[in-house]
Amino acid sequence: MLALTGDPDPQIRRYALSQIELLADSADEEEILETLRNATRDPVPIVSHQANRSLTALLQKSMARPSRGLGAGTSGVHDAVEGGAFEGVPIARLREAGLQVLQPCLEHLHSFATGSNPDLAKKAILALGKIASPTSLPIFRNSVLTTSLAEVTALALSELDHPSAIDLLLQAAASNDVLIKQHAVLELGRFNDSRALELLLAHAAFPDPAVRANVATALGEHEDRKATCEPLIRLIGDPMVWVALYALKAIGAVKDSRATEAVVARFRTTTDRHIKASAIMTLGFIGNLAAVPAVTAALRDPDDRVRANAIEALDRMALAPKEKSQQIRPLLSDPNNRVVGNAAVSIAQEDLKLALTTIASMLKNPDKWFRASAAWCLGKIQSPQSPQWLLRLTKTEAEPEVLAVALKSLEHYPSSDVAAQVIGLLEHEEPSIRSHAARLLGLVADTSNLKTVFDTYQRETEPVVRAALVNAMGRLAGPSDLLYLTECLRDQEPRVQANAIEGIMASAGAGGPDVIPHIRPFVASTNNRLKANAVLALWQQGEVAIVRELEKMLDPANSRQCFSAIYVVGEIGKSLRFLASGPRKPLLLSALKSVSGLLDKGPSTEDALRKLGRGGRSLYVRERAEAILAELQAGRAEEARQLLGEAVSEMPGEWVWTYLQARMDHPGKTSEARGAILEKDSQLRKDFIGPNLELATLYSSRQETGRLVDAYLKAFEIRLSLLEEQVRISRWLLEKGRVQEAYTTLKFLVSQSPIPTDTHFQIGKMLLFQSRPEDALDHLFRAHVEDPASAEIAYYYARACAKCGHTGLARELLRRVMDSVKEREAPIYQKAHKLYQGMETGGVNGS
Numbered sequence: 035m036l037a038l039t040g041d042p043d044p045q046i047r048r049y050a051l052s053q054i055e056l057l058a059d060s061a062d063e064e065e066i067l068e069t070l071r072n073a074t075r076d077p078v079p080i081v082s083h084q085a086n087r088s089l090t091a092l093l094q095k096s097m098a099r100p101s102r103g104l105g106a107g108t109s110g111v112h113d114a115v116e117g118g119a120f121e122g123v124p125i126a127r128l129r130e131a132g133l134q135v136l137q138p139c140l141e142h143l144h145s146f147a148t149g150s151n152p153d154l155a156k157k158a159i160l161a162l163g164k165i166a167s168p169t170s171l172p173i174f175r176n177s178v179l180t181t182s183l184a185e186v187t188a189l190a191l192s193e194l195d196h197p198s199a200i201d202l203l204l205q206a207a208a209s210n211d212v213l214i215k216q217h218a219v220l221e222l223g224r225f226n227d228s229r230a231l232e233l234l235l236a237h238a239a240f241p242d243p244a245v246r247a248n249v250a251t252a253l254g255e256h257e258d259r260k261a262t263c264e265p266l267i268r269l270i271g272d273p274m275v276w277v278a279l280y281a282l283k284a285i286g287a288v289k290d291s292r293a294t295e296a297v298v299a300r301f302r303t304t305t306d307r308h309i310k311a312s313a314i315m316t317l318g319f320i321g322n323l324a325a326v327p328a329v330t331a332a333l334r335d336p337d338d339r340v341r342a343n344a345i346e347a348l349d350r351m352a353l354a355p356k357e358k359s360q361q362i363r364p365l366l367s368d369p370n371n372r373v374v375g376n377a378a379v380s381i382a383q384e385d386l387k388l389a390l391t392t393i394a395s396m397l398k399n400p401d402k403w404f405r406a407s408a409a410w411c412l413g414k415i416q417s418p419q420s421p422q423w424l425l426r427l428t429k430t431e432a433e434p435e436v437l438a439v440a441l442k443s444l445e446h447y448p449s450s451d452v453a454a455q456v457i458g459l460l461e462h463e464e465p466s467i468r469s470h471a472a473r474l475l476g477l478v479a480d481t482s483n484l485k486t487v488f489d490t491y492q493r494e495t496e497p498v499v500r501a502a503l504v505n506a507m508g509r510l511a512g513p514s515d516l517l518y519l520t521e522c523l524r525d526q527e528p529r530v531q532a533n534a535i536e537g538i539m540a541s542a543g544a545g546g547p548d549v550i551p552h553i554r555p556f557v558a559s560t561n562n563r564l565k566a567n568a569v570l571a572l573w574q575q576g577e578v579a580i581v582r583e584l585e586k587m588l589d590p591a592n593s594r595q596c597f598s599a600i601y602v603v604g605e606i607g608k609s610l611r612f613l614a615s616g617p618r619k620p621l622l623l624s625a626l627k628s629v630s631g632l633l634d635k636g637p638s639t640e641d642a643l644r645k646l647g648r649g650g651r652s653l654y655v656r657e658r659a660e661a662i663l664a665e666l667q668a669g670r671a672e673e674a675r676q677l678l679g680e681a682v683s684e685m686p687g688e689w690v691w692t693y694l695q696a697r698m699d700h701p702g703k704t705s706e707a708r709g710a711i712l713e714k715d716s717q718l719r720k721d722f723i724g725p726n727l728e729l730a731t732l733y734s735s736r737q738e739t740g741r742l743v744d745a746y747l748k749a750f751e752i753r754l755s756l757l758e759e760q761v762r763i764s765r766w767l768l769e770k771g772r773v774q775e776a777y778t779t780l781k782f783l784v785s786q787s788p789i790p791t792d793t794h795f796q797i798g799k800m801l802l803f804q805s806r807p808e809d810a811l812d813h814l815f816r817a818h819v820e821d822p823a824s825a826e827i828a829y830y831y832a833r834a835c836a837k838c839g840h841t842g843l844a845r846e847l848l849r850r851v852m853d854s855v856k857e858r859e860a861p862i863y864q865k866a867h868k869l870y871q872g873m874e875t876g877g878v879n880g881s
Contacts, residue, residue, distance in 0.1 A: 039069055044078040045247075045276035046308065051084045052251065052283055086160075086189065118614045120623040123630055125614045128623060131630040132610040133167060135578050139603045140169065142588040146600070147173045154590060156186045157600045163190025165607025171198050178206045184214040192221035200225045207233055216244045223252030231258055238265040243274040250277065254284025263288065267296040275306050282312045286319035294322040301328055311339045318347025326353065330361050338370040345376040359384040366392045375407035382415040389415060397423070402433040409436060413443025421447040425455045434464040441470040445477050453478040460490045460503075468494070469502035476506030484510040485769075488518045497527040504530055508537020517766045520552045528561040535567045539574065550575055557583050562598035570602050574609070576621035578629060581606075655681075659690045666698070674698060693725070723749045757787055792817065795827050802830060807837035825851045825862050833869065841873060848873075 039050045051073055073085035118125045133140070146158035147170075159177060162170040163186075174191055177183040184206060191199045203225075206218035219237060222230040234256070237249050250269045253262040266288065269281035278300070285293045294317065301313035314332045317325040329351070332344035345365065348358050358380065365377040366388070374396060382389035393415070396408035409427060412420040424447070427440045441459070444452055452474070459471035472490075475483050484507060491503040504522045511518055522534035535553055556568035557580070565587070572580045584606075587599035613623065658681045665674035675698055682691050730745035760783050767776035790796075798813030814831040821827055832847035851866040858864075 039073060043276075044076075044081050046279075047073070047076065047078070047081045048084045049276055049279045049283065049308075049312075051081065051088050052280065120613075121627060123627050127630050128613055128626040129610045131626050131633060132578070132613075133165075133607075134633060135581055135629060136165075136603065136606060136610075138585050139581060139588060139599075140165070140167070142585065143600065143603060144170065144173055146588075146590070147177060151590065152182055154593075154596070154600075155183060157597055159183060159186045159190050161600045161604030161607070163193045164604035164611075166193045166195075166611055167607070168194070168196050168198070171196065171202070174199075174202055178202050178218065179209065179214060181211055181213050184211075185217045188217040188221045192224050200227050200230060204229055204233060207237075212242050212245065216242065216248050219245055220248035220252055223255030226257045231256055231261060235261070235265055238269060243272075243277050246272060246274070247277045247280045250280040250284050254280075254287045259288055259290055263290045263292050267293050270296050270300050275309060278309055279312050282309070282316045286316040289320050291320055291322040291324075294320055294325050298325055298328040301332070307337045307339065310335065310337060311343050314340055314343045314347050318343070318350040321351050323351060323353070326351065333361060333365060338373060341365065341368065341370065342372045342376050345373070345380050349380050355384045363388075371396070371401065371404045371407040374404070375411050378411050379414045382417075386415070386417060390417065390419060393423075397427065402436050405431065405433070405436045406439045409439040409443050412440075413446045416446060421449075421452060425452065428456055428459060434467055437462075437464075437467050438470050441467070441474050444474055448474075448478040450478065450480045450482075453480045453483055457483060457486060460487070465496045465499050468496070468499045472499065472502040472506040476509035479509055481510050481512065481515075484515060484518060488521075491522065497529060500525065500527060500530045501533045504533040504537055508533070511537065515762075516552065517763070523552065523556070528559075528564045531556065531559075531561075532564050532567045535564075535571050539571050550577065562594050565595070566598040566602045569599075570605055573602075573606050574619050574622055576619075576623075576625035578622075578625045655688050655690060659694070662694055666694075671698060696725075723752050726752070757783070760786075792821075794820065795824075795830070798834065799830050802834055802837070807834045810834045811838055823854075825854050825866075828854075829862055829866050829869075832866070836869065836873060845870065845873060 039047055041047050041050065051070065070085050070088055074082050076082040076085060120128060140162075143158040143162055146154040147162065149155060155177070159173070162173065170190075171194070174187050178187040178191060180187075188203060188206065191203050200222075203218045203222055206214050207222060209215050209218070215237075219234065222234055230252075234249050234252050237245055238253075240246055240249070246269060250266060253266050253269075256262050263285075266281050266285050270278055270285065270293070272278045272281065282297065282300075285297060297313050297316050297320070301310055301317075304310055304313070310332075314329060317329055326348075329344050329347045332340050332347075335341055335344070345362055348361065351358075362377050362380050365373055366381065368374050368377065374392065378389045378392045378396075381392070389411075393408045393411050396404045396411070399405055399408075405427075409424060412424050421444065424440050424444050428437060428444075431437050431440065437459075441456065444456065456471050456474055460468055460475075462468050462471065472487065475487060487503055487506050487510065491500055491507070494500045494503060504519070504525075507518055507522070516538060519534050519537045522537070523531055525531050525534065535556065538552055550572065553568050553571050553575075556564050557572070559565045559568065569580050569584050569587075584599055584602060587595050588603075590596050609619075609622070613626075658677065662674050662677045662681070665671075665677060674694075678691060678694055678698065681688075682695075726745045726749040730742050730749070733739075733742040733745060760779060764776045764779040764783065767773075767779065794813045795817035798810040798817060801807075801810035801813065811831075811834045814827065814834050817827050818824075818831045828847050828851050832844045832851070835841075835844040835847065848866045848870040852863060852870070855863040855866075
């Protein structure tokens with residue numbers, strides 16, 4: 035099906051793109067999304083429009099977005115913002131606050147949508163559709179009846195859960211202009227509305243084939259399966275090939291067994307290879323066993339695609355494995371590589387040995403496409419042999435097409451071993467293979483490969499490969515590895531810089547103030563994509579005041595920058611729609627909560643943004659904290675307490691308010707009240723050593739040993755994480771050749787944490803006393819190698835050996851201890867002698 039997206043016939047391309055939605059669960063999601071994104075740039079409007087629809091549907095499916103459920107005259111809000119709250123503020127209120135912040139940009143979009151520039155108008159309408167605010171309905175009322183804008187407006191209206199949206203679509207669907215009618219009809223299936231269904235049924239036999247094709251698609255999306263099956267059955271027999279294809283696709287989505295007979299009849303009577311192949315695929319989606327004779331007959335069809343589809347269709351049917359195997363087995367020797375590959379994957383469920391024998395034969399085939407199909411099979415048949423065979427293929431295969439499929443299949447087996455064996459392909463002569471290898475390394479997520487990927491990036495000359503390497507680093511890097519990605523921001527290729535921004539956001543998890551300084555400079559970039567990515571990233575980090583910069587970008591005089599800004603406004607609006615159901619962005623939610631709180635108190639949106647400041651919430655919090663600290667240092671406790679109360683009211687949930695409250699209300703370090711405040715804030719205890727030590731003192735006074743240990747361990751964990759961060763910075767400076775800076779950092783490290791030379795001995799001795807000799811043994815061995823002259827270390831090493839049953843080695847060690855100690859009265863000699871004598875008599879085992 036993916037291959038058909040490149041068909042010369044635009045109607046076939048459009049059909050293939052619509053069919054992809056049905057294959058999303060069984061095919062590679064990334065490949066499908068990439069195909070759809072590329073198709074959105076198709077020069078034929080009906081193709082690009084279908085790509086946009088399918089892409090939107092798949093993305094919404096991934097976020098579990100519910101379908102429309104509005105009836106006539108019913109008002110409602112999108113389910114994504116119904117119910118739920120963030121820190122006590124309803125999600126709907128947060129969205130409302132976000133739209134208020136975005137309002138100046140929306141006004142620009144409204145102006146573009148009604149202006150004389152058709153390109154600006156289309157992009158603005160699409161963005162307004164993503165935002166889905168009812169305030170845009172007056173704009174859509176005119177544009178949906180304008181021929182040049184009807185397509186994008188219909189798509190935008192389909193995103194709106196508002197009674198006026200369907201009213202406008204119904205009005206457009208009744209238009210005498212066929213172009214307006216066909217675009218409106220296409221979107222009506224998304225609404226569970228009786229008027230929409232009535233209009234669709236009335237247009238199922240409309241003279242224009244484009245309208246009939248869109249009616250078929252819409253009927254396939256409508257919830258009333260009982261009413262839509264019969265008209266779809268009639269459309270299967272449409273004389274226009276591509277109308278019949280859309281009807282078949284819709285029947286496959288509906289999965290109504292009543293259509294089985296009609297689909298079988300269409301398959302048997304048609305001479306068109308596209309209809310035959312799609313009919314068989316549809317029978318597989320329906321899954322009715324009554325169609326098995328037709329599907330098995332298709333296994334012998336002269337058309338390669340029909341035979342391949344027939345195998346997939348049988349796999350979807352609830353057929354007994356043995357019976358299915360008997361039908362498919364002859365196709366293991368088919369002359370077509372795709373047919374053999376499908377057959378091998380199907381047979382593997384019943385006879386894995388036969389399937390692997392077939393694949394082994396395919397791997398030896400001189401035809402590279404057979405070898406590529408074999409590599410694809412090994413990704414589907416996840417047997418113990420599959421990763422080994424694929425790894426061997428990466429070392430022996432010369433054809434880039436085969437290598438690419440092998441690397442793609444290895445993505446099903448992410449492991450450090452796989453990464454170690456393919457990392458050499460980062461140096462392959464073919465850029466596409468280097469890119470595939472980088473992607474695989476990113477998916478394996480073995481962080482030990484991060485430096486190798488970064489070093490390869492620094493040597494790489496191809497921009498496409500550098501971009502792939504940066505994507506991999508974004509997957510591999512953690513919050514402490516931002517230095518690698520910030521280095522990539524200096525790349526001269528805008529695509530690489532944009533990927534670095536995305537990587538920084540991904541590596542930071544939910545993000546945080548630390549990433550903002552790295553991204554902010556790119557808001558001033560002259561590259562449109564880079565600037566847009568930076569603005570969108572900052573918004574997601576809660577920098578809602580960035581809309582001021584976005585508004586400046588909406589200048590029609592700079593059309594390319596304006597287009598990018600329109601896109602970002604749409605994406606921001608979409609993020610507001612899915613605040614509850616999309617990926618959680620706590621900094622954005624927190625910032626919107628702050629805006630909501632400020633707006634509730636009366637200031638204008640501009641005043642609220644000014645209060646948040648250029649640095650967003652994080653900077654505003656720091657400024658307020660500094661004002662409170664200044665009052666405290668001046669001895670004005672009441673003023674400080676008043677400022678703190680205002681800060682907590684405007685921006686609750688910040689750890690700094692907890693810390694300041696404990697300091698002001700309960701200055702005694704071990705007071706119960708102060709401890710109760712500190713215990714409430716988990717973030718405070720996660721980031722600071724001091725509160726944990728204070729609590730440890732409190733727990734000690736209460737004789738709560740378990741909580742005392744927990745508090746001290748938390749303090750040590752924070753201390754260690756800070757030391758690790760300093761070590762990483764020093765190592766990075768050294769790798770970059772900045773030796774003097776690395777040396778200065780090292781001196782600071784040593785002054786903060788002296789390095790004892792007997793750590794292995796102390797740990798081993800502790801473990802031995804805890805009756806864990808097996809764990810102690812390795813530490814004591816290392817200590818002994820480091821200091822073989824130490825009688826004390828040798829003695830405890832001998833004790834561990836004796837405990838573990840290594841009596842011969844233990845005796846040898848004890849003899850050496852006694853020989854090295856001149857004073858027989860020395861305690862270490864006495865202990866060694868006692869243990870040795872006990873072992874000789876068999877009465878002591880390292881006790």
